[in-house]
Amino acid sequence: MTTFKRTSKTNQDDKFKRGLIFYLCAFIFIVIAAILVLTVSPSRTKHQEPSITPPNTISGLDSESKPIDNSSLEIPVLMYHYIRQVTDPNDSLGKNLSVTPETFDKQLAWLKDHGYEAITFDKALDIFANKEAISNKPVIITFDDGYKDAYTAAMPSLLKHNLTGIFYVISAFIMRDQHVSFDDISMMIENKMTIGCHTLDHVDLTAVNPDRLQSELVDCKESLANVYSIPVSDFSYPSGKYNDEVENAVKAAGFKTATTTHSGVWKQSDDPYQIPRIRMSESTNLSNILK
Numbered sequence: 458m459t460t461f462k463r464t465s466k467t468n469q470d471d472k473f474k475r476g477l478i479f480y481l482c483a484f485i486f487i488v489i490a491a492i493l494v495l496t497v498s499p500s501r502t503k504h505q506e507p508s509i510t511p512p513n514t515i516s517g518l519d520s521e522s523k524p525i526d527n528s529s530l531e532i533p534v535l536m537y538h539y540i541r542q543v544t545d546p547n548d549s550l551g552k553n554l555s556v557t558p559e560t561f562d563k564q565l566a567w568l569k570d571h572g573y574e575a576i577t578f579d580k581a582l583d584i585f586a587n588k589e590a591i592s593n594k595p596v597i598i599t600f601d602d603g604y605k606d607a608y609t610a611a612m613p614s615l616l617k618h619n620l621t622g623i624f625y626v627i628s629a630f631i632m633r634d635q636h637v638s639f640d641d642i643s644m645m646i647e648n649k650m651t652i653g654c655h656t657l658d659h660v661d662l663t664a665v666n667p668d669r670l671q672s673e674l675v676d677c678k679e680s681l682a683n684v685y686s687i688p689v690s691d692f693s694y695p696s697g698k699y700n701d702e703v704e705n706a707v708k709a710a711g712f713k714t715a716t717t718t719h720s721g722v723w724k725q726s727d728d729p730y731q732i733p734r735i736r737m738s739e740s741t742n743l744s745n746i747l748k
């Protein structure tokens with residue numbers, strides 16, 4: 458009995474030891490497993506990081522190296538003449554060519570409120586040549602004839618709205634009554650306005666001889682370029698009148714753009730020497746024309 462009891466006790470001890478060893482092994486296994494999880498996992502994450510980063514980098518490179526395509530872009534070119542109040546009720550021609558300073562200011566405010574950025578023709582040519590991407594909606598604001606109110610009314614309003622304009626000056630009319638002076642033009646250039654040419658004498662270029670055609674273009678361009686040491690590369694046909702001969706002479710004189718009085722919005726496919734414009738008047742509602 459005693460032996461049986463002893464044997465039974467020994468068996469119980471053995472069972473207890475085996476159980477203890479089992480639980481110890483299990484505990485060590487869990488500890489090792491826990492250590493592996495804590496140490497190996499982060500190292501995996503670290504190794505995975507570079508494999509996550511490249512796709513981002515590649516997509517970044519893709520967007521940077523992706524060719525710029527502005528082919529579907531349209532640039533509205535606004536055409537103004539006078540920014541003034543017409544007091545004579547019978548002056549219908551004067552009224553048609555005029556926008557009051559108050560309305561002009563509201564039209565500029567509308568452009569700013571709707572995300573438009575006023576650009577130069579130089580920038581527009583770069584955009585259309587796909588050399589430059591654009592963020593804001595582009596617009597070009599032009600003024601024909603170089604009237605005095607370009608300086609006294611148009612420029613202050615443009616500056617107020619952080620916009621810029623292109624002013625086509627008739628070079629022989631500078632200093633004349635109702636027209637800008639040389640000092641006015643200096644101030645306009647200082648304020649980042651662009652000066653373009655509207656010929657020497659505002660003649661009908663389709664009705665003059667080749668020599669006169671040449672001097673109307675070159676004299677205007679060179680006189681402005683010489684007095685102000687600026688490039689003069691934008692031209693506006695007087696009364697919108699041109700033909701092939703006139704257009705070729707404008708190109709030969711070194712102008713890069715020429716605006717017409719054709720109604721429309723400038724597209725990439727358009728001839729840069731036949732740029733259409735939007736005639737602005739007191740009643741023009743930009744929200745009906747632009748988006």
Ligand SMILES: [Zn+2]
Binds near residue numbers: 601655659695696
């Ligand atoms: Zn004109």
